[in-house]
Amino acid sequence: MTPTREISAEQTAREQELVERVQRSFDDCADPRLKEVMQAAVKHLHAFVREVRLTEDEWNKGIDFLTAVGHITDDKRQEFILLSDTLGVSMQTIAINNEAYGNATEATVFGPFFVEGSPEIELGGDMSGGAAGEPCWVEGTVADAEGKPIPGAKIEVWEADEDGFYDVQYDDDRVAARAHLFTDSEGRYRFWGITPTPYPIPHDGPVGKMLEATGRSPMRASHLHFMVEAPGCRTLVTHIFVRGDELLDSDTVFGVKESLVKDFDRQPVGTPTPDGRVVDGTWSKVRFDVVLAPAQT
Ligand code: BEZ
Ligand code: FE
Helix, strand or coil: CCCCCCCCHHHHHHHHHHHHHHHHCCCCCCCHHHHHHHHHHHHHHHHHHHHCCCCHHHHHHHHHHHHHHHHHCCCCCCHHHHHHHHCCHHHHHHHHHCCCCCCCCCCCCCCCCCCCCCCECCCCCECCCCCCCCEEEEEEEEEECCCCECCCCEEEEECCCCCCCCHHHCCCCCCCCEEEEECCCCCEEEEEEECCCCEECCCCCHHHHHHHHCCCCCEECCEEEEEEECCCECCEEEEEEECCCCCCCCCCCCCCCHHHEECCEEECCCCCCCCCCCCCCCEEEEECCEEECECCC
């Protein structure tokens, strides 16, 4: 660490005067919210630069880093969101915007691998679409915060295969390990998926370099993504995690919440399945009961 050196009162006053002058430049902004956001951004950015006594060389490196983040970003890859995710900013924004409501299920990070227009499956159908992995029976209910079951709730599910890749990461046009289904008249759902396994976030770009340079792992704890929508309810974007996964405490995007860690019970070879399907090897089963908060909270 660089030794801290005394900063004279004159220097401090000069730095502070600049902060205030830049903040005042937004005084006439017609949009009060934009003004608030810009003035706070200036306040905190300057505080950061002053706290670490940023050198010009470091400032240049930071600009180069952000330029690289921009260059690798296109309609398929969003490196800025990945940066926000790995700095915990995505989870902080989710925390602010999805305040706890009664026993409503907690939200977590969306991630870059959701695709609009997933295939619809029947209740009890298979969302794996041939993706490699151990079969996993997933079942549960969707209810409102008063405990009333919600029929017809739309459930989107997506996950990586056992090699740690989402379908969209392959060069072909496969659609696999993603689907949507609707709850039945009693708010119940069930489907076959695959037992989640850990995988790294895309780390062949500047965010990966940042993780490597700082000694951080790119790995995400094993998870299965859900997005649950129903009229009058707050849309829930979340995942469930696998109890016992050793990455639960070091998920690189800080997405794990204790309430979302579930028992994926592994069933020995030959165990009869809930729907009579014949499975060659082991399979797992998990229960996930979803509670949706009302829309206006
Ligand atoms: C994911 O879970 O799919 C994910 C989330 C954040 C960053 C990268 C991947
Ligand atoms: Fe994921």
